[in-house]
Amino acid sequence: MSMTENTATSLNAAAANSAPTQGGALLSARDIEVAYSGKVALSGVSLDILPNQVTALIGPSGCGKSTFLRCLNRMNDVIPGAKVSGEIMFDGHDILGADIDVVSLRRRVGMVFQKPNPFPKSIYDNIAYGPKIHGLAPNRDALDVIVRDSLERAGLWGEVHDRLKSPGTSLSGGQQQRLCIARAIAVKPDLILMDEPCSSLDPIATARIEELIDELRERYTIIIVTHSMQQAARVSQKTAFFYLGELVETGETDDIFTRPADKRTQAYITGRVG
Template identity: 70%
Template sequence: MTARNVSVFYGAKQALDQVSIDVNQDKVTALIGPSGCGKSTFLRTLNRMNDTIPSARVEGEIALDGEDIYAPAMDVVQLRARVGMVFQKPNPFPKSIYENVAYGPRIHGLASSKAEMDQVVEQSLRRAGLWEEVKDRLSDTGTALSGGQQQRLCIARAIAVDPEVILMDEPCSALDPIATAKIEELIAEIKGRYAIVIVTHNMQQAARVSQRTAFFHLGSLVEYGETSDIFTNPREVRTKDYITGRYG
């Protein structure tokens, strides 16, 4: 995905100013910065989640495989299948574990038989590192799982429609350290298969899971580059001050 000069307004208030980023297919991109700096706003522009806010206006261009995602002809339902989203709080549907994963492939017509759907569900749960824990209780409700399992279920649900990009908005902030470690392991395992963009307030997590990092401050993209460079040799004073804990 490529974003060029993306600005976002909520009514008269400008939340993002002229942000340009390339999201690489085989890398994890972390968005870091203090609260209210525009990270989540930018993440939401990548699959048009801001469309749900009446006062939101997006300027600039965002392209997926060279296609303008804000073009009038773009099918937003299709776009959100290609660009999946995992939210801060796990939000499984109030359905069975099986139905949580099968829902997307069913509405997009990705499985033509029960056997094919079973395969999609199993493969998605395996990729999300959850199959062994839930394979004997697929008919149980997804909301009965632990927080960390629910989040992996939401990742399995995103994976099930075979997206190109997965967006994660602080996916571990509601989880304990053990569940967080499992999500981080999962991100490392699936990173070659999908382009992943993760918003995190945890700089150690950004350093662990990502290969590229973008630092946002007051609605602007301050610096974007290799994660190792951003954390050890930032070019901008504001980046250095944030990473060393001067503010944030």
């Protein structure tokens, strides 16, 4: 994968937390294979994730895109019968290695799910929980700063600052999803994984999240799985097309959606294959 002009700026932003690995990539997956109870769901996937970019994973249902995403923070560990092989280099370590501290990995690789899933706690505690358990805030004042900062970055502070004690579940769907994004960034991750983050939201709430994603990439690296290739086209700089458990094509989003190289990508994005 070619280096882009973004690499230079990304070094500044990413270096604070982690040194980029090969070729300026924040994360490099090599030859990933995932099998569920012996049935291969994904194979031969190699993909570099560049810092401070949004990478969209697209493809029809069952193509392996969510399976791949779950490898990146070891979410497949919790699925019985799942077996993952290959190598995923992140900050000089193979995160698939047995010696990896999964809790600490998941701090650095945050996740936002399809359905907003705030904790049954106050707005404040939703954000404060992660920094507390990871020991990121030495005292209450520091915690207040993190909560405010995270809510501001998620574009939610203006809407909730006067009701931080209200339950997170009292917010609208779009606000809950932004709360979950605020919760993810509160623990200062390097990489944020988003699995269909807008699929339960209306078009306005979706547009807000998309604008937020665009703002967040100044500080974070984002990988988003989406069923909507229109959304992929709107929010990402890089796109990877998965089909039948294989990574078919990856490249600049501009190129993938205007002149894809592979016939299967062409067929999928033009709606000629289901």
